[in-house]
Amino acid sequence: MPVINILNDAERLLFDTPPRFSKEDRQRYFSIPSELKSSITRIHPIESRIGFILQLGYFRSRARFFNSAQFGKRDINHVAKTLSVEPPTSLTSYAGSLVTRHRIKILDFLNWESYDSSMTETLVGLALNFAAQKEQPKFIFDALTDACWKHQVAIPSFSESPCVRIVVASVNF
Incomplete structure (x- = not known):
């Protein structure tokens, strides 16, 4: 890959x-x-x-x-x-x-939350949708961090980010 x-x-x-x-x-x-x-x-x-x-x-x-x-x-x-x-x-x-x-x-x-597995579920669905539309990985990553903002969930650092793993998995799906 x-x-x-x-x-x-x-x-x-x-x-x-x-x-x-x-x-x-x-x-x-x-x-x-x-x-x-x-x-x-x-x-x-x-x-x-x-x-x-x-x-x-x-x-x-x-x-x-x-x-x-x-x-x-x-x-x-x-x-x-x-x-x-x-x-x-x-x-x-x-x-x-x-x-x-x-x-x-x-x-x-x-009134924010720490990132947890329930947010991962939300982001996976979003990422798969964008990947199916052939969106670029950066666009998908930005959409996932925007979703964290919208749901008032703290955004992890890039190196620790589940968002990175989600983007990679969705693009390779």
Whole structure:
């Protein structure tokens, strides 16, 4: 079977990295919702508080979560300034189960769901329909990520994405 190239390297990099925000975007996406202000102030250490706000902002923009090593320096500085604290030198301590708990809290707050097998069933049907119409793999992949948005399901990273496996399987079906 031939290798199916869904996204080129530049598109894959764009998909798997946090957005590059303008100043206005930072103000919009990293604003702290009033319903979360009191719980955010209880997050310690400050690196974790900054990490939570960055995760929330990136998710609101892309419906995806990113690794803290990928967080933009300008974004970190903006959030630190908003919190009236010095920007941390790194966010390496923002990792593991803490990040997982924060992601769950963000999904719950925004009324979104984690990706699961029920979404796979929905996407397989959609992908098979598009593949039968001879749509290009990239078109099918984009349609599947759009469906995740529509159903308010978090979009996995490209390398971990069930969407990639679904596209490949549907095109080869």
